[in-house]
Amino acid sequence: MPTSVRKAALVLDLFSVERPDWGPTEVADELGIAKSTAHALLGELTSVGLTERLPCGRYRLGWRTVGLARTMLATSDHRDVIKPTARRLASHFDETVHVTAWERGRVLYVASERPPRGVAAPAGPVAAQLTPPGTVLLAERDGEAGGGLDPDEAERVRRRGYAVGTQRALEGVDCAAAAVRTSDGPATAALALCAPRDRFQARRDEYARAIAGAGERIARSVRR
Template structure:
């Protein structure tokens, strides 16, 4: 059970709703009622009642096999999140141009605490398969895009990540705090990272920060993910990536000034 689930007060009606919704994630996109009850610790009868109420509202939907998954109504509400809506609207044309230039996976992510959340992605049918997807979360130190965000995060966030054990996702994952500090320094200097098989043995990522304005605070990270067997292409992807990140940053700055 996640920290979010563990901290939810199950004694309230809202707490039970949040407990159930929080059981759905990338590894548990579809669940039976028994699985939901087991993961939340709720009585089966209570889980059944809350699930039925959520289904009636459209937050959950039932599949033909009787399992439950997140409903369209919940997605509609989440898609209006103001923190990401403007970012996605601004970034998508630049991401589309970047995809047309590279025909590789193009991803956009933001930081939430010590995690990053992927908020947009463009991929072709020949792009390398990824572990990540829109809406998925990963520890901020696990990916190239996450390390871009970590490099520009508040000091307390950086220290929280560097002081905690770093998971080795692959044999290449950087887990030494001293080496990671040095890498974060390079990211701040170069405004870019080439992440070699840090999250998956089959992928290499090139990532850069997206700011609010050319010199404003970092709002997101933009990345290109390619197959590890094509790692030699990474150097040639730096310039188009930086141009796209700069274009998004400029437009975000313009939008901010317009609405201020």
């Protein structure tokens, strides 16, 4: 990847819900680059709509990122394969199924199929260590920067094809999760079937088998 493109990507990666705006000096300090370089990168990103400059001189993500996200969701396997699979699971079990994505050690809840009695998604990104979809995505990254599972646990998750546990970002909720493989390399998305603990534990093994099977079906469909 050309150095300038990589640096621009690193700048975009800084923006988050917790820290939505950055100044050039902060960007320079965070990335270890010259302030002039940070200023130039932010200017280039702003010129194509990926960031925008606030009156105070700070920057935030631009509306162009919304258009790119919509295009990705409308043209990727999410629309044709992943979302219908999540919908079928939610309908069959009458429980919530989340589509989640990996983001720098955190899990983003991208979409949810939630029946009337289903549980909600966490309000924002969740540290990967705190949630079963994060566990399966961490297992994909065992030994890499951003990994964080015990090696034996990572191997068990990969061998089984799923993770089961407590959704620690929400009280009283358990989940079964499986990686969603739509390309080469570590999975960047996961499905999670979540329910109140009493209902979940009554069907724990059934939910685990179902979510693992869903992940396998998605992978086979994408490879065709």
